[in-house]
Amino acid sequence: MTGAPLPLASQPSGMRAWLLSPEPHSRWQARLGRFYLGWRAFSRNPLAVIGLGIVLLLILVAIFADVIAPYSPVAGGDLRTQRLLPPSEAYWFGTDDQARDIFSRVIHGSRITLFVVVLVALIAMPIGLLVGTVSGYLGGWVDTVLMRITDIFLAFPRLILALAFVAALGPGIENAIIAIAITSWPPYARIARAETLMIRNSDFIAAVKLQGASTPRIILGHVVPLCLSSLIVRVTLDMAGIILTAAGLGFLGLGAQPPMPEWGAMVATGRNYLIDQWWVAAMPGIAIFVVSLGFNLLGDGLRDVLDPKAAK
């Protein structure tokens, strides 16, 4: 098939024209134009926009938790009169067995969730990216060694390995994060390596090699940016799993320790009252569900924009 510039029927105007200009006048205009095109593609997918909305809401709630939450998330009320109250005007999500307001706890729990998600992404993504691109670009024995290490990590079920790490390091939210991060980088390394293998033989890499660029320069400046988009998509889609793993560790008592308002731990305490006081477990459960869904929808939307090949 042949595809070449042909006369277009409609022409954009004003701000859009500036953004979509085929002749940008500065680096910034070029970058913004590119970003705008991506945003246009993204915003055509209503589910993705909902996902983005949920994630933004999570961030806002986490930032303004102190302002939003009506009660303290850790200090309970009167244990005789305010224990296990059903949702009401005073306690929107009801209270738990320690007479704490569940709504406030869920609000503050968003901080922990965001903390986990951001830290895992900050640890796992660079490791995966670096291992994958170096391994794919250099090939040979470096590739063999790095990929076998990756295989070893991949061979363990994630939750079990995380459990083992937490058991070794001791329970606590930081150790849970380290454990999750350590178990989640191998798939990223695989993706980055596969992308790198495709990129490494392309002419534009040969061209920059012929300009005398050093290997780190080629990997960081030319290979990594191309792997990044598919990795961001993958990480976003994995966020739900990370949240669930963190919640699972919390549920098992190996993650956040009481009285931290971690959603998984909250579900665990609610388990005892599931039949009569459903809200104790259900409210944090719903929060986990909504945030996981939000990240999944966002990831799907990002994939359509950043990685058109995989969209079909």
Add this chain to the structure above:
Amino acid sequence: MTKPLLDVEDLRVRFHLRTGTVEAVRGVSFQLGRERLGIVGESGSGKSQTGRAILGLTPPPGEVTAKRLAFDGIDLQTASKKTLRTLRGGRISMVMQDPKYSLNPVMTIGDQIIEAYRAHARARKAEARDRALAMLEAVKMRDPGRVFSLYPHEVSGGMGQRAMIAMMLVTDPDLLIADEPTSALDVTVSMEVLRILDELVSERGMGLIFISHDLKLVSSFCDRVLVMYAGRVVEELEAKNLREAQHPYTQGLMRCLPTLANDVRPLPTLNRDPAWAL
């Protein structure tokens, strides 16, 4: 005058995209008898889309309209899906540019030819097999029996393209559309493939539409040439009269090629007149 094999009038192919509607083919008309017709143009001229539209292979957001699009008296626009299916691959065939992408990689060449044949003719397996072998011989495969059981990746580009031609001609079509059939091949190989194509077309009295960017090749191979620019036919002429081309685009296309015979320096470039696209 006998009824033309293919009658195309005011063919248009439009693509409705987010950024607006792009018209890839804008009112192409021609008639084809049992002859070799070349369609020449640069990338984006709409030559490939013209060929695809005739076969109904326009990719999804595309929309095809025509005042008349008839093959052997059958209106292709109103014909039922079933009729179209029997025509496509049966009486009208298409050879694409690169055999690497148009042959099924997980089926042997022989099986693919048999399948193509049995899709359009009721034939027993043994009969289809004989036919496929005969076809491979017709495209001058040195060892048809061996090629028959090979997978596409095991043959060279030239052999793959010959296998493709065998597959497309096994149903004895009346019309063959060849879209850049040799541009992925080396020159000496492509001459061989063209020679085979030429023989088969003239032996069987087929109509051939030969789509290419190579003016020199088309004019030496075809009887008649349509020159396309920006979705329209700017000039139609007998191949042998190519040197008397009237349209400045055709003239420009011929002049801008470096040749062994003349050393022109600098090469005359093509000054595109916006009026050509109107």
Add this chain to the structure above:
Amino acid sequence: MLDIQNLNVVFGTGRLRVEAVKNVSFHVEQGAAYGLVGESGSGKSTVLRAICGLAPITSGRVSVDGNAVTTPRGKAFYRTVQMVFQDPYASLHPRHTVDRTLSEPLAIHGEKDAEARILQALKEVGLGPSFRFRYPHQLSGGQRQRIAIARALILRPKVLLLDEPTSALDASVQAEILNLLDDLRRRLGLTYILVSHDLAVVAHLCERLLVMQHGEAVEETTAAALRSGAASNDYTQSLIQASQGFTRVAPQPAQAPAA
């Protein structure tokens, strides 16, 4: 300027061993343009890649400007020798603007005055400053190839390796790029090694050329000899004939290309 003696390139070992280039020698004077002609698998591109270090030199000698090349090539080598690739769609980084593509070689070699040099490079290849911040997808094939040429020239090399620089382009665009290359060579005193399957393109740009087949040099000849049809070798002769277009076996005069 460039001297190649008994170059051999072998890929793989054992059963997968492929001798891509066998005993090829040639010599190119400063300011000359030398063509390598052949079909796919003839090893012509491999010779080019061996010169610049993208393919290994199994044995033989490659020297540039009187000095034998070292493996890996040093920065000085890349300031002397640059390459232009076949496919302008694959040779530009899809996420980099023209500006970034052109400033990269300057940054690698610590060159100052990037701003002026980029604008100068764009001007040399006949593109205005308005192209500076475009992405490759905002450029046509011919424009991309001009950017690739600008990138190769921005370090002011003496030798330009051209790997089928026009075969992915339309005929009219090919003419423009060929004119540009012709013009640049004269203006900047460059030495060209051109790889192409198209005899006419090679004859247009080069004075001397080497016909290759199956990794071996078949015949060294001149463009003038090619034009007069004086090829001693059968294979060269068949290439010349094929380049004239299709000829029916039935006696029909060979189509002389129109001028």
